Amino acid sequence: xxxxxxxxxxxxxxxxxxxxxxxxxxxxxxxxxxxxxxxxxxxxxxxxxxxxxxxxxxxxxxxxxxxxxxxxxxxxxxxxxxxxxxxxxxxxxxxxxxxxxxxxxxxxxxx
Amino acid sequence: xxxxxxxxxxxxxxxxxxxxxxxxxxxxxxxxxxxxxxxxxxxxxxxxxxxxxxxxxxxxxxxxxxxxxxxxxxxxxxxxxxxxxxxxxxxxxxxxxxxxxxxxxxxxxxx
DNA sequence: ACCAAGGTACGAAAAATTTCGTACCTCAGT
DNA sequence: ACTGAGGTACGAAATTTTTCGTACCTTGGT
Numbered sequence: 001x002x003x004x005x006x007x008x009x010x011x012x013x014x015x016x017x018x019x020x021x022x023x024x025x026x027x028x029x030x031x032x033x034x035x036x037x038x039x040x041x042x043x044x045x046x047x048x049x050x051x052x053x054x055x056x057x058x059x060x061x062x063x064x065x066x067x068x069x070x071x072x073x074x075x076x077x078x079x080x081x082x083x084x085x086x087x088x089x090x091x092x093x094x095x096x097x098x099x100x101x102x103x104x105x106x107x108x109x110x111x
Numbered sequence: 112x113x114x115x116x117x118x119x120x121x122x123x124x125x126x127x128x129x130x131x132x133x134x135x136x137x138x139x140x141x142x143x144x145x146x147x148x149x150x151x152x153x154x155x156x157x158x159x160x161x162x163x164x165x166x167x168x169x170x171x172x173x174x175x176x177x178x179x180x181x182x183x184x185x186x187x188x189x190x191x192x193x194x195x196x197x198x199x200x201x202x203x204x205x206x207x208x209x210x211x212x213x214x215x216x217x218x219x220x221x222x
Numbered sequence: 223a224c225c226a227a228g229g230t231a232c233g234a235a236a237a238a239t240t241t242c243g244t245a246c247c248t249c250a251g252t
Numbered sequence: 253a254c255t256g257a258g259g260t261a262c263g264a265a266a267t268t269t270t271t272c273g274t275a276c277c278t279t280g281g282t
Contacts, residue, residue, distance in 0.1 A: 016140070016210065016211070017135070017140060020131050020135045020140065023135075024128070024132040029127070046228090046229090053271075054271070054273090055228075055229065055272095056273085057270070058229090059229065059230060060269095061270090076228095077229090077279050078229070078279040079227085080228080093210050093213070094209075095207075095209065096210060098205075099204050099206065099207060100127070102204070136239085136240080156258095157258090164240090164242090165241070166242095166258075166259065167241075168241050168242065170259065170260060171239095186259090187248090187249085187258095188249050188258090188259090189250075189258055190248095190258055191258080191259065
């Protein structure tokens with residue numbers, strides 16, 4: 001089944017402040033880093049990120065990432081797909097994703 | 112008089128999480144954006160940024176920027192100089208400063 | 223029809239951040 | 253020696269963010 005895409009900002013409406021606020025959190029940065037590392041940009045289930053937090057909190061974090069324009073969330077009803085908005089991000093903030101790649105992906109030290 | 116440089120992290124110890132957290136705040140981002148816009152990297156007084164907040168709060172924000180490794184603070188006793196750590200930032204996070212430059216400098220919209 | 227898995231809505235607790243009042247320090251100039 | 257400008261220390265209030273408990277929704281499988 002094709003799910004419906006939850007809304008986020010248009011490509012050229014991405015806000016740098018919202019992006020930095022989104023990436024300021026350890027868990028969200030972990031998600032983005034993992035997404036950026038996969039150059040094939042496959043859609044992923046949101047359980048594939050091994051986040052050590054409850055599912056309600058995960059819902060919150062994915063929403064923040066979507067509202068910052070960093071990911072698409074595809075709603076299938078009883079599961080959800082996550083996809084990096086790589087082209088939009090690169091267009092508006094070239095080099096940003098490369099910065100994430102430079103960090104060790106598993107390095108999720110406490111803040 | 113030569114002032115003494117307040118301590119921040121070494122160039123290769125800059126942490127991306129700390130940097131994103133520092134740049135997540137509107138006022139701190141404004142400071143960095145203004146600094147990044149001046150390619151001559153002159154030292155500036157910390158009153159030259161026109162921040163609409165009290166001086167105690169400014170002290171706080173400059174400290175966060177310094178502890179993230181983004182600026183040097185030079186203490187002259189009764190005044191303070193601010194200098195962008197451009198080379199260190201570019202070395203560790205190439206392209207980061209360019210992202211700030213892409214935003215309109217005076218665009219400090221409420222969050 | 224039922225159940226279980228995956229996810230959300232709402233609300234509240236907990237934690238972190240931003241902000242500033244009060245008091246104090248340092249230096250330059252008079 | 254005094255004063256004023258610029259800055260910090262400490263502590264508390266205000267705000268924001270993170271987290272999760274409870275309840276509920278949706279879909280796929282039995």
